[in-house]
Amino acid sequence: MDKIYDLVIAGGGPAGLSAAVYAARSKLKTLVLESDSAGGQLTDYEEMENYPGFTDITAPELAKNFKEHARKFGALTADGEVQRLDLESSPKKVMTKDGKTYHTRSILIATGAEPRKLDIPGEKELQGRGVSYCATCDAEFFVDLDVMVVGNGNSAVEEAIYLTNFARRVTLVVIHEEGKMDADSLFQERAYENDKIDFVWNSTLKRIEGDQMVDKAVVENIRTGELQKLDYDGIFIFVGREPSTEILEDTGVELDQSGYIVTDEGMRTNVPGVYAAGDVRQKPVRQVITAAGDGATAAVECQKYLEATEHWRENVLDTESEVIVFFWSPTDDDSLEAMRLLEELEIEEKTDKELVRIDAYGNDFIPDRYGVEEIPTVITIAGGEEKERIIRPTAKDLEGLLA
Structure with a gap:
């Protein structure tokens, strides 16, 4: 078999690279698979004003720093777009x-999200020929030309401002009434103050026209139903994003109704050893700082999982002796009393059985895996199979373990 990694990370954005920093620093064999240049969605933007500790840095520069930091601790990176996972x-x-296959003990999905399409006539046909979803990528093609930006959130307004460095005029199409946008007040103020930005309120883009290149945009006023055909050289669409979760088809990983990965606060999915971080997961705030935090959390939890599974394999599954597993918690009085009684019994000295203690408070993976819901619980395992389970054992129950 080829090399086995401790952690393979699908996605080289802030979430994936932050996880790589923490994982590699903890001496996990870590590989980051990047489908594009490192940085993920960071590479779609220019300005970076809200990442704590960096008052003067661009988004591409920050993305470069993320990658260099991960490599410093030994994380490996490779070009490769993940197509399929075998989690069983x-x-x-x-x-x-x-066509490459990587073997790993755990996986982090940090594939981010893709621009949401409007699915209107002309959009697909003219994509790359005047229709764009990335101002940073394509702005230089529209020097001294007229462009339209569809959307009114932070990304749309920020990109409209950026486009004014290249285009002659920038028109922002806003679905809300005049003076109301979804963007933060700071971005709104900057847009209003920029004399190269015009606004079309109460409107949506209905159709894009052009022969070989974008030529016209058909805009509908949602109040009056009036249609306007306007001349534009480029259309930039920023109406949100959709999670990139195609690789999870038929894997059993739980998604919400919008297609985002469902995780707990430890970034754990419903599949053991599989984590998700960043914009691909279900969460209320999608920013670089929250993606980085997700990645750090996922890496720490992944290390706990790997340590727990290795300890379990070595001391329970691979041992020839019958194993008594004691699930307890240092915060539970009954657990502490049961622990005292077990130590007095000296099971390992008096029998050929092994005693393994699992702190369910510090690491809940193994308890969850075996359906341990009450503490303390004792499970007897032989040959990897459960033989007996005692929930909240009495002194008599524990004495019976000597038999």
């Missing part, structure tokens, strides 16, 4: 579109 094999498999 042991170790797990990550397959890329270029």
